[in-house]
Amino acid sequence: MSFITGVGLTPFGRHEGRGTLDLMSMAAETALADAGLTRRDIDGVLCGYSTTMPHLMLATVFAEHFGLQPHYAHGVQVGGATGLAMAMLAHELVSAGRVRHMLVVAGENRLTGVSRDGAMQTLAQVGHPVYEVPLGPTIPAYYGLLASRYMHDFGVTEQDFAEFAVLMRRHAMDHPGAQYREPITVADVMASRVIATPLKLLDCCPVSDGGAALVISAAPTAAPAVRVRGCGQAHQHQHVSALADIAQVGAAAASARARERAGIAISDVRYAAVYDSFTVTLALLLEALGFAGRGEAAARARNGEFSRDGRLPLNTHGGLLSYGHCGCGGAMAHLVETQLQMTGRGGERQVRDASLAFIHGDAGVMSSHVSMVLERTR
Known part of the structure; x- marks a missing residue:
């Protein structure tokens, strides 16, 4: 058994002069304070990778920088799913009694610390080194292929994808830390420049600086508590x-x-946080997870089912598409927002019922998947 006892999240966007360790430290300090813990209470550290500081021992580098001497520390690297993979590993270790308070942290100055071309070149390496990378595709190009196939198979349109960008922006408008808060419409999405057909600029998540952290503990430190009830992974290609x-x-x-x-059914879920690197990512995942039928996710978004006051509130902080994406910390922002919602601290974004939440992260080109089920307890 384990509990998410504290969360920390920086604003996402541009943090001039702040590097990986700075952003991680900002988020970690907030998470510790939120959990009511001190540095001496932390006996384990899990650290996500950083493309702007690709150190072979980043977890212990961070521990030294932040003033920790953990009994357990290592880095994790599973692409965009790293944040959830770390949370799952922390849950397993805490539940096994190996660690009492695990700090899970990630951060990166991906917007200001590397050029656009450098970032694209790094991310494109997820492609096959023989059959894909030499042809020059970027990450958006890979997802453009998925989007084209999805449109062919299920009869959806580019306007359908745009519904998700509009929804995430609507949610981000109420979060002061979001990178983009200006309202947009389907027409705005359609008018934005093409990045990788059929995906346009507003179908793609932005590159961000930012950091996120959470503490996973063997027992609650406050009430209400958020318990990790179950986790699962899959890596099929x-x-x-x-x-x-x-x-x-x-x-x-x-x-x-x-x-x-x-021990739950998908119909039991009251709040969802789903990885949304591109609008097509969100459409594919919502349907694969069972929150919508094949080809139906966009229509459900258009009808308000995933809105803050809808049947299944989704990514109420604005997701990667509008809150931003700083690498490993991007998906962790979904976890932070979920814990805030479950403990009634969503402020203007607070939903009616977040008693049972489902979170899903994906990495690569729909390659690695991590799911988590959280419940509120008293």
Whole structure:
């Protein structure tokens, strides 16, 4: 058994002069204070990777920088799913009694610390080194291929994808830390420049500076508490050229494993946080996870089902598409927002019922998947 006892999140966007360790420290300090703990209470550290500080021992470098001497520390690298993979590993270690208070932290100055071309070149390396990378595709190009196939298979349109960008921006407008808070419309999305057909600029998450952290503990430090009820992973392919069917990625398997451990059905979920690197990512994942039928996710978004006051509130901080994406910390922002919602601290964003939450992260080109089920307890 484990509990998310503290969370910390910086604003995402431009942090001139702040590097990886600065952003991680900002988030970690907030998480410790939120949990009511001191540095001496932390006996474990899990650290996400940073493309702007690719140190081979980043976890212990951070521990030294932040003034920690943990009994357990290492770095984790699972692409965009790293934040959730770290949270799952922390849950397993805490539940096994190896660690009492695990600090999970990630941060990166990806916007100001590296050039646009440098960032694109790094991210493109998820492609196959022989069959994909030499042809020059970027991450948006890989997801453009998925979007084209999804449109072909299910009859959706580019306007359907735009619904998700509009929804995430609407949610971000109420979060002071979001990178983008100006309202947008479907027409605005359609008018934005093409990045990788059929994806346009507003179909893609921005590059951000930022940091996120959370503390996972063996027992609650405050009430109400957020308990990790079940987790699951699935890794069915790495490269898009090995993906035979976009409807059969690992999301469904990861979700099933997490729900089996938690003993719940998908219909029991009251709040959802789902990885949204691109609008097509969100459409594919919502359907694979069972929150919408095939080809139906956009229509449900248009009808308000995923709005803050809808049937299943989704990414109420604005998600990667509008809160921003700083690497490993991007998906961790989903976790932070979920814990705030579950403890009634969402402020203007607070939903009616976040008693049982489902979180899902994806990495690569729909390659690695991590699902988590959280419940509020008293």
